[in-house]
Amino acid sequence: MHRPKQALVALATTSLAALSLAGCGAKSGTAQSDGSGSGTLKVVATTTQVADFVRHIGKGHVDALQLIKPNASPHEYEPTPADLQAIGEAKLLFENGVGLEEEWLDKPVQAAGFSGRTVDTSAGVKLRQGHGEHEHGEHAEEHDDHSGDHSDEHHHDEQADDPHIWHNPRFAKIMCENIRKALIKADPAHKSDYQANFTAYAAQLDALDKDIAHKIGSLPEDSRKLVTNHDAFGYYIDRYHLTYVGAVIPDFSDQAELSGNQIDGLVKKIKAQKVKAVFGESSLPPKTTKAIARQAGVKVIAGDGSLYGDSLGPKGSAGDTYLKSERFNIKTIVDALK
Template structure:
């Protein structure tokens, strides 16, 4: 059992035909506020392994899982294994005083490659008979991730240096930005996931004008008319097509496909060359 769609897809690619994967969080659902449904109890009880992102993203699910899972079922918190606590990020949507770090590690492909290694090791421990299959699947997947990682660097290199700034609705890019040479200027959504107030809106408009960013970004999971208002008043483009956890429609229905879509949209909006993603393989392995 997994939680958010990107992690579900990673596990599917590494596990292949050797495992059955159930993703708990429905597509298009806000993973931060998701509460397990009564029907999830059966899934959690049946699971041989529970794989979550961690860093406090799935607290209600974790609490329930610990109560009802089989005694021998491990709970794998990927983010907690990949990053030491001193490297956790706190920011606009995740202020330190609230005690919950930004959990969006999977937008940094270097960290995803470490996720993949941890998933592989734990699947082999669970099912050693299929070790060679897991090793082969992981090698294939890591090769795709490495090409994606390289392509993201190429995309950012085509964006004028003055435009390598992100203003988003939800603060999903805290681990992405420092790896790829971008800066998160602001996130519009307050830490309590409400809509921003008038003073916050005015402050963000001033920031946009001061920094000269040509576009601001929203997402389908967090629809916000406030973003449209901010873009209109600041005279910049509003792009509502970035995704931090919703996978695109087929044929690129994969985590890599999500990142290809994100980078194509982001690069073009910030006056870069979106063809940088043209040679990335977004297909899934057989599962």
């Protein structure tokens, strides 16, 4: 069970008090940073994916503190005094955007006295919408305009935008482009290095995109059906023309509650559409996923072999970088569905 929102607020308040007592004048700010060196540009990144992008583009010049831990949900966060201190010292704060951090980011930013610039890495990404349920149609189309000007159709109050934009490598490239621009603006002396780092990493993202498309294309069309732990792979499904059957938690957030009727309905869908496997996620408990697969009589990919959905893995794991996590995901998906 996840902690109720009131408990999270109380924990955050406790952390703020602890920081105040410790004294906000200390200047370390590197308790959870990547340790890339002293005298570098101090920044904070919210999620594991965004932090990885920042470290690649800012390599050699950026000291990036990552707020969300590996294999943890980015939909909730409990600040530590060290986190708050680093936020207060940072020149840039990189966020995923699309509402992913809206439940928890404002309080620590305000409490830390952050006076730098917040960078929304999602600017320019064409968003998909839904009530936590995958929808096909115009939102699946790619776009070439990276200006960040979203049309009104993406902002109806009654619908939510899907924040899991990084699962389309083309959108990860847009995120990296936003990071590159922000780093150059904050540290123009190293513009050529940031540009070179971006160019090299963008080429790897392009290669990843082609590789995933090729491997999905090798599957029989009637096998390209995905059931995951929660609705985190919509952009992936749109980009590579998979069929979304359902999710154990049918919502963009992994904090949603699951009803018995929803479980029964998903089991029926899996049987009716002859889905071959149900995929767990590394940041979520596998118990319900295993139970649904068992009821449906299909294989389950859970535990250590789970997909990297909301979070990258810890250092040394198969998914400790964005590129490694996506390569692991495609191998796991293809091996289970072929």
